[in-house]
Every structure is written in C-alpha cells, then in structure tokens.
Amino acid sequence: MAAANSPTDMSPYHSTDKLVVLCTCPDEDTAAVMARELVRKHLAACVNVQGRIRSIYRWNNEVTEDTEALMVIKTTTSRYRELERVIVELHPYELPEIIAVPIEQGFERYLAWIQDSTS
Numbered sequence: 001m002a003a004a005n006s007p008t009d010m011s012p013y014h015s016t017d018k019l020v021v022l023c024t025c026p027d028e029d030t031a032a033v034m035a036r037e038l039v040r041k042h043l044a045a046c047v048n049v050q051g052r053i054r055s056i057y058r059w060n061n062e063v064t065e066d067t068e069a070l071m072v073i074k075t076t077t078s079r080y081r082e083l084e085r086v087i088v089e090l091h092p093y094e095l096p097e098i099i100a101v102p103i104e105q106g107f108e109r110y111l112a113w114i115q116d117s118t119s
Contacts, residue, residue, distance in 0.1 A: 015104050018074065018075070018077075019100045020073065020074060021073040021099065022070065023070070023073065024068045024096075024097045025070075025071060026069070028069045030069070031071050032049055034087065038073060039117075041082075044075045044083060044117075046117070047073045049070070054067060055068045076115060
C-alpha cells in the first residue's frame with residue numbers, strides 16, 4: 001500500500017507551472033557563462049551544468065559524435081519565452097537544443113523557491 005501523500009496517492013492530479021529545460025553547449029565554460037546570465041536575469045532559479053556528456057546525433061545528413069556539456073535549467077512557464085530568447089542570443093550553435101519538460105510534481109518548498117527566484 002502506498003504511503004499517505006505519496007505521488008500515487010495524490011488526487012486530484014495537479015500539474016505545476018514549473019519546467020526543467022535541457023540545453024547542450026559545446027563545453028562547460030560556455031554553459032557556465034550562459035547559466036550565470038540566466039540566473040542573474042531571474043530567468044532560472046538554478047542551472048546544473050553537467051560536463052563531458054557524449055552526444056550522438058544526425059547533422060547535415062551525417063551521424064556525428066561530440067563531447068558537450070548539458071545545462072539542466074529550472075524555471076517557470078511564464079519565464080520560458082524570455083529564457084529561450086536569451087539562450088538563442090548567447091548560444092554559439094546554429095541550432096541550439098532547447099527542450100522544456102513540465103515538472104508534474106515536486107517538493108512544494110522547492111517549487112516555491114523556483115517561483116520566488118524567477119520573479
């Protein structure tokens with residue numbers, strides 16, 4: 001049996017207005033510069049920079065493999081468009097990966113902190 005207040009016990013189901021945005025960069029230094037700017041402008045509450053990930057993808061009709069850094073960005077739906085604009089402006093790639101994933105549930109105090117940090 002699920003414990004009270006576990007995710008499987010929550011009813012009715014509520015989604016949040018918070019997002020995790022994923023964005024790859026050519027290296028950790030580029031990602032760190034962009035992360036600082038996003039947090040400074042209150043577009044992100046937090047950006048985790050994960051270095052040395054391996055990306056395998058199709059580009060110009062060829063399979064390519066690179067080492068990149070991944071930004072894991074926490075923000076709100078209301079800040080997303082401006083966050084996207086700033087990433088595109090700062091990003092060195094012709095076609096940056098910017099993917100927003102909704103946060104369906106989370107620790108309430110952490111979600112409130114995201115809201116406060118991006119307001």
